[in-house]
Amino acid sequence: MVELTYDRDARMLYAYFAEIEEGEDATQVECDGCFLLDAEQLVGLQWETAGVLLPEALRYAVGHDGVTYDQTTGMLRLLFRPGGSATEVPFPFPAIFDLDRNGRALGVEVVAEPEFELGRRLEHAEAFIVEVFGDDDDEADAEAAAAGPGTAQSVDDREAEAGPQARSAQVQADGEPAAEVENEQPPAAPSTVMSAEVVRAGFVALLGRPNVGKSTLLNAYLGQKVSIVSPKPQTTRLPVRGILNRDDAQVVFVDTPGLHTPRSGLGEFMVQAARRAIPDSDVLCFVVDASEAPGALDERIAESIKAARKPTILVLNKVDVARQADVFLQQYRELGPWDQEVAVSAKTTDGLPTLLDEIVQRLPEGPRLFPTDEVTDLTEREQVAELVREKVLLNTSEEVPHGVAVEIEEWAERGERLYIRATVNVERDSHKGILIGEGGKMLKKIGAAARYEIERLLGRQVFLDVWIKVRKDWRRDPSSLRWLGYDVKKLK
Ligand code: GDP
Ligand code: MG
Numbered sequence: 463m464v465e466l467t468y469d470r471d472a473r474m475l476y477a478y479f480a481e482i483e484e485g486e487d488a489t490q491v492e493c494d495g496c497f498l499l500d501a502e503q504l505v506g507l508q509w510e511t512a513g514v515l516l517p518e519a520l521r522y523a524v525g526h527d528g529v530t531y532d533q534t535t536g537m538l539r540l541l542f543r544p545g546g547s548a549t550e551v552p553f554p555f556p557a558i559f560d561l562d563r564n565g566r567a568l569g570v571e572v573v574a575e576p577e578f579e580l581g582r583r584l585e586h587a588e589a590f591i592v593e594v595f596g597d598d599d600d601e602a603d604a605e606a607a608a609a610g611p612g613t614a615q616s617v618d619d620r621e622a623e624a625g626p627q628a629r630s631a632q633v634q635a636d637g638e639p640a641a642e643v644e645n646e647q648p649p650a651a652p653s654t655v656m657s658a659e660v661v662r663a664g665f666v667a668l669l670g671r672p673n674v675g676k677s678t679l680l681n682a683y684l685g686q687k688v689s690i691v692s693p694k695p696q697t698t699r700l701p702v703r704g705i706l707n708r709d710d711a712q713v714v715f716v717d718t719p720g721l722h723t724p725r726s727g728l729g730e731f732m733v734q735a736a737r738r739a740i741p742d743s744d745v746l747c748f749v750v751d752a753s754e755a756p757g758a759l760d761e762r763i764a765e766s767i768k769a770a771r772k773p774t775i776l777v778l779n780k781v782d783v784a785r786q787a788d789v790f791l792q793q794y795r796e797l798g799p800w801d802q803e804v805a806v807s808a809k810t811t812d813g814l815p816t817l818l819d820e821i822v823q824r825l826p827e828g829p830r831l832f833p834t835d836e837v838t839d840l841t842e843r844e845q846v847a848e849l850v851r852e853k854v855l856l857n858t859s860e861e862v863p864h865g866v867a868v869e870i871e872e873w874a875e876r877g878e879r880l881y882i883r884a885t886v887n888v889e890r891d892s893h894k895g896i897l898i899g900e901g902g903k904m905l906k907k908i909g910a911a912a913r914y915e916i917e918r919l920l921g922r923q924v925f926l927d928v929w930i931k932v933r934k935d936w937r938r939d940p941s942s943l944r945w946l947g948y949d950v951k952k953l954k
Contacts, residue, residue, distance in 0.1 A: 464526045464540055467593040473580050475587075477507065477540060478569045479522040480562075489565075489771075490741055491515065492556035497574070497583075498541070498548035504583040505543045507572060508550070509557055512536025519559075519567050528590075542586040554578075560769075576938065662825040663712040664744030668777075669767060671759045674751040675779040678808040680704045680717045683818070684837055703839040705832050711822045712830040716743060740770045745824045747817075750794050752778035752787045752805065764797035773824040776800040777817060782807040843870045846916050850884045850928065853912040857904065858896060865889035865937060876925060882916070883927040887936060894930045905930065 465478045495509035506528075511520070517533050524531045530539045554575045559567045574580040584591065668676040684704045706713045716739045740746065748767050750760060767774055776794055781787055787805065795803065802820050806813030838845070847868040854866050865888055872883035888894050898905050905928060913926040 464523075464528060464590060465592045466587060466590040467595065468581075468584065468591050469595045470581060471595070473574045473576065473578070475507070475572045475574075475580070476569055477572075477590075479520075479526065480566075480568045489561045491559050491561065493559055493570075494553065495538075495557050495572070496550040496552045497572075497578075498539075499551055499583070500543075500546055500548050502583060503585050504580075504587050505546065505548050506539060506541040507557075508540075509538045509559075509570065510536060511538050515559065515567060516565075519561065519565050521566055523567055542590055551578075659829065660827050661709075661711050661830060662822050663714075663828050663830050664825040665714045665716055665739075665742055665831075666745045666747060666821055666825075667716045667718060667739040667743035668747050668749055669718055669740070669763060670749035670777075671757070671763060674749045675808045676749050677702075677717050679749065679777070679779065679806070679814075680715050682808045682811055682814060683713075683715065705836055705838065706818075707830070707834045708818075708822070711825060712832065712834075713818070713821060713825070714831060740766065740772075743772065744826055745821055746770065746772050746774045747777045747821070748774055748800070749777045749779055751780050752784040752790055752794075753780045755790050756793050756797060760794070761797060768798075773801050774798075775817070775820055775824075776803040778803065778805040779808055781805045781812065782810050842920065843873060845919060846870055846882060847884065849915050849919070850886065850908070850912045850926075853908045853915075854886060854897065856911075857908050865893060867933075867936065872927075879923045879925045880920065881925045881927070883929065884912075885929045885931050887931050887933040889933065889935055889937065891932055894932050897930050 467476045467478075468474070469476070491514055493509050493511055493514045495507065497504055498506035498508055512535060515536075515538075517531070520531055520538060523529055523538060526540075528541050528544075530541070531537070553572055555573050558571045560569050560571075562568050668679060670676055680702070681704075683706050702717045704715045704717065706715065718739045746767050748764065750756065756764075776798065778784075778787065778791060778794065784790070791803070791805075801824070804813055804817040804820055806817050808814070832839075840848070847870050851866055851868045854868075858866075867887045869885045869887065870882060871885050872881065874881045886897060888897060896904065897908070899907075909926055909928045912928070913924055916926060917924050
């Protein structure tokens with residue numbers, strides 16, 4: 463019989479086709495499929511493996527009771543209860559099969575969205591479940607389900623909602639004179655023209671728990687702010703690519719959201735986004751904070767990095783403030799083995815040239831992957847929205863930051879200037895009050911700081927109009943999440 467484990471926090475079922483020894487799972491492949499329901503209860507799981515897995519890859523899977531496989535259609539099915547009809551509910555994220563070195567599927571992971579309330583549908587699956595992890599999250603699931611997609615405010619009542627006292631920050635009037643803004647373009651290394659010339663080129667994932675300095679590291683390499691940074695964990699939400707060109711190499715850094723245990727739809731999106739970066743990368747950098755001992759989260763991240771069996775470098779960051787670095791180094795080393803370890807400070811840039819050399823040595827040879835004048839794959843609008851969000855994070859504390867999402871609603875030429883209207887979505891009325899501040903002071907401050915950086919980025923004068931809007935509990939609301947661009951299906 464196939465064995466299942468159920469992780470309540472991650473709302474994940476894992477089906478084991480074979481016993482997995484640590485480190486035995488060599489690669490992962492994604493595969494679409496669906497939950498099979500009868501009277502709301504899960505009666506099975508189904509995967510469309512055609513074009514993804516060959517029949518011999520499923521050798522361990524097909525030996526089990528309850529598993530059927532149709533070679534002609536590639537449909538793999540696991541039934542907890544034989545016979546009967548079932549409704550198909552597509553998986554919200556592709557299932558992930560773990561394969562061993564011979565390409566055989568050892569097991570598969572399936573994740574549900576909160577409103578699906580997976581925990582309540584496991585009656586028939588129970589006999590297959592050998593282990594349950596995580597907190598009892600039913601309450602949170604129920605809450606999320608109750609919030610439902612219908613609670614998102616429509617775009618049309620947004621203006622009304624902002625109201626007169628929401629006051630837009632007329633930043634241009636109060637900010638520093640825009641004429642003084644310089645157009646800085648400091649690529650960190652000499653660029654060359656794109657050609658078929660063979661260099662070392664590839665993707666490098668920056669992985670680690672929130673707040674260890676992944677985004678700071680990326681920005682330090684690129685000599686400009688590509689990924690926003692703040693002292694708050696989980697500042698980075700989308701995987702941001704930053705491209706560094708050298709005469710002999712092109713390094714495409716992928717700054718990922720920190721890997722953490724997801725507690726909301728947004729958290730789920732962020733963890734998925736970070737995990738997806740692993741199979742697409744040529745080199746993995748496990749970034750840790752050398753001023754702190756490793757925690758449980760570091761251990762878990764280390765496991766998933768090692769499972770990918772890719773060249774991995776342990777990056778001990780923040781050595782500028784690390785007093786017991788030697789003790790902690792040993793502890794991080796023991797989470798390995800790692801192919802290399804490098805101590806750096808993203809803040810002072812100590813150690814960065816050494817780390818870059820170690821990365822480049824491990825990249826495959828080939829042509830450059832992006833034109834040499836491209837520094838990031840984020841659009842200007844995305845970068846502007848991120849800069850506004852960064853200023854909100856830097857100016858607020860506690861509960862506000864996590865619930866902030868910025869949308870750019872207008873981007874128009876107005877004479878000499880570019881007019882940009884940004885809406886800052888918050889989760890509660892009280893957060894809106896905090897962001898506006900007494901007499902609109904806070905909003906002005908955030909707007910002025912954001913405008914300054916936006917003008918540096920775009921190299922021109924900008925009129926930035928910032929509005930605050932309450933979108934209740936958007937992080938738990940799938941339709942709001944999609945609306946704001948946090949959609950797993952659209953991940954690059
Ligand atoms: P991320 O969540 O891993 O992307 O972390 P960030 O890059 O957003 O940085 C988190 C915090 O750590 C920020 O306040 C940074 O200024 C700080 N930080 C990052 N690198 C260093 C470093 O090398 N030394 C010190 N002292 N602080 C750092
Ligand atoms: Mg970050």
